[in-house]
Amino acid sequence: MADKKTQQNTKGIYANMRASEVLLRPRLTEKAVTMMEQGVYVFDVSARANKVMIKAAIKDVYKVEPVKIAITSIKSKKKRNPRTGKIGTQSGGKKAYIYLKDGDSISIM
Numbered sequence: 001m002a003d004k005k006t007q008q009n010t011k012g013i014y015a016n017m018r019a020s021e022v023l024l025r026p027r028l029t030e031k032a033v034t035m036m037e038q039g040v041y042v043f044d045v046s047a048r049a050n051k052v053m054i055k056a057a058i059k060d061v062y063k064v065e066p067v068k069i070a071i072t073s074i075k076s077k078k079k080r081n082p083r084t085g086k087i088g089t090q091s092g093g094k095k096a097y098i099y100l101k102d103g104d105s106i107s108i109m
Helices: 004-010 030-036 051-062
Strands: 023-026 040-045 066-074 077-080 087-090 093-100
Touching (some): 023 051, 030 040, 051 066, 051 093
Antiparallel strands (some): 040 093, 077 087
């Protein structure tokens, strides 16, 4: 039987999110690609996702068990359209660092 904290995190309005709704896309930046060599993968995740949901989605999609998951927020930024000169806002979001044990890997590319 799952512990009480896990039960509380998976209950509620967002408990029925599918893996494709939790994991939006892999984050392929220069930093993220160098981290892949060390067994750390970076994904953009839903703003409503928590660690329990992310862990379940990784298990479901990639069939590997994450050792650790760290979540950080991405701040929204002001951007200027070079054609029109108008200033808009680029929305922020959430990203998750997925740590895998040695020998496990995720095929992203």
